[in-house]
Amino acid sequence: MKVIDTIIADVKIIEPAVFGDERGFFMETWSQQKFEELVTGKPTKFVQDNHSKSKKGILRGLHYQTKNTQGKLVRVVSGEVFDVAVDIRKGSPTFGQWVGVYLSAENKRQLWVPEGFAHGFYVTSEEAEFVYKCTDYYNPKAELSIAWNDSDIGIKWPISNTPLLSEKDKFGIKIIDMVGLI
16 A cells, blocks of 8 residues: 655545456455554544445535544545545644545545545546545534635635535535634
8 A cells, every 4th residue: 555645744645556457456445554554653443434426516525523523534436536625623734725636446546534624525427436434423413514615725626617516515614614613
């Protein structure tokens, strides 16, 4: 496994070793020991796995839980997305900064989004299946949605039209308005 640093030290891109031939390929998608040694440097426990399928033009996020904050190890098993992590940790020198990376079934990359980050993705292929491990359980009562187009964050999404959004994402708050909530 290869771990690639991003502009925010705690967010990591992970490239698994892929062994392929004319029959197909094999890759190890998860190893507790390697993950803790190479990515987090500390014990990390995952308690929930999720799988979503979305069509082209759908944007999910930017999501964050004020309780049961989640670290997420994300990857795409079909299609491609532009995946984003936004630092919303109080007092962080990179507060409000973001990392964006293309994840696809082809490049097999994963992104580690630690606790304290809002997360979202935009589907760039005809459809995409997105899977991720979480360090805490989903708590819908504590979930916030930050506006995907918040000018204070300035994410450069690879889109030309307004994306398809869920009702909660249509009414996402600005990062400046959530400071007292986190």
